[in-house]
Amino acid sequence: MLPPLKSLPVFETVARLSSFSLAANELNVSQSAVSHQIKILENHLGESLFYRQGRNVELTKEGRHYLDVISNSLLQIAQATNQIKGEQTTRIRLAVYSSFAVYWLIPRLPDLKRLYPNLELSIEMSHGSPDLSDRTADFFITVEKEKRGFLFEPLYQERLFPVCSQSYLETIKNELNITPNNELADQLSTKPGSLADFSLITSYSIYDRHTEDWKRWFANLKLPLPDSIQFHRFSHLMLAYEAAKHSLGIALVNDYMINEKDEETPLVKLPCHSVKTGENFYLAYKESRRNEDAIKFLRDWLRKEAKALS
Incomplete structure (x- = not known):
């Protein structure tokens, strides 16, 4: 037996916004009308769909399961309706890690807009x-x-490599009595452990503890982590990036945080080895939605842009 169909979009809106009042505003109806439709649906299902906590609501276990099942069906109904009406849906929500969004995705969005001007991301x-x-x-x-x-598609295998500001690079070269950049590359290729003579910036957002990033970097060279290193500790990779930008020392950051084609990039990649974190990034989307235009546009563009990270 079909549920009361009028209640379904109301349920989806309340679940998405976690609020009866915000749902009422979006649907342009009264809050009591929203509550009435939810009550009708709960009575039909014989289950509570929400925990009421003052003005906020939270899905119950049954509510989360029901939303997962019906949300895609509601989307397909909307898409079929738009196709019959000759309207193409190009709205899409992308969930992405904060550092990836800030340092890699956002600088590339103008290119995406030029290629797909009707895509609302x-x-x-x-x-x-x-x-x-x-x-x-x-x-x-x-x-x-x-x-x-x-569906999951490989996007990027994460690596960390040392970076510093241009001014801190000059400090390194002065301390090592190096002038030409090629001599710095020679020095770091033969004595990469010399980075331990400088302040290092560590974060725990990848390995859940400070200094583990540098410990693995040195271990990759079959060297122990020297006890004499002066560390600056931060919780997140984004903070480590900003600390390096302000010449606090040398940080380990991801490939995607440095755009080497951008002349205004505030950090310099040091000419020494990188270390793999063991994490792989994937593009993910529902298999039932793989043929949607917005999904295909975004997937193809991301794959093309990510080739530079390989």
Whole structure:
């Protein structure tokens, strides 16, 4: 038996906004009308769909499951309606890690806009792995690689490499009595451990503890982490990047945080080895939505742009 169909878009809106009043504003109806439709649906299902907590609401376990099942169906109904009406849906929500969004994605968005001027992209920034659900976004960049109903495409294998500001680079060269850049490359290729003579910037957002990033970098050279290193400690890779930009020392950052084609990039990649973190980034989207134009546009563009990171 079909549920009361009028209640379904009301349920989806309340679940997405976590609020009866915000849902009422979006749907242009009264809050009591929203509450009435939710009550009708709950009575039909015989289950509570929301926990009420003052002005905010939260999905119950049954509510989350029901939303996951029906949300894609509602989207397909809307798309079929738009196709019959001759309207093409080009709105899409992309969930992406904060550092990836700030340093890699946003600088490239003008190119995406020129290529696909009708694509309306909304960015959902995440500090951790985003929940792979229509409630969160339509398209994801994630290190997750398995969930039923989703397709995953490899995007990027994460590496960390040392960077510093231009002024701190001059400090390094002065301390090592080096003038030409090629001599710096020679010095760091034969004695990469000499970086331990300078202040190093560490963050724990990748390995969950400070100095582990540099410990692995030195271990890759079969060298121990020297006890004499002066560390500046930060919680997140973005803070380490900013600290290096302000000449606090040498940081380990991702490939995607440096755009070597940009002459205004505030950091310089030092001529020495990188270390793989073991994490792989993937493009993820629902298999049932793989043929949507917005999904295909964004997928193809991201794959093309990511080739430079390989």
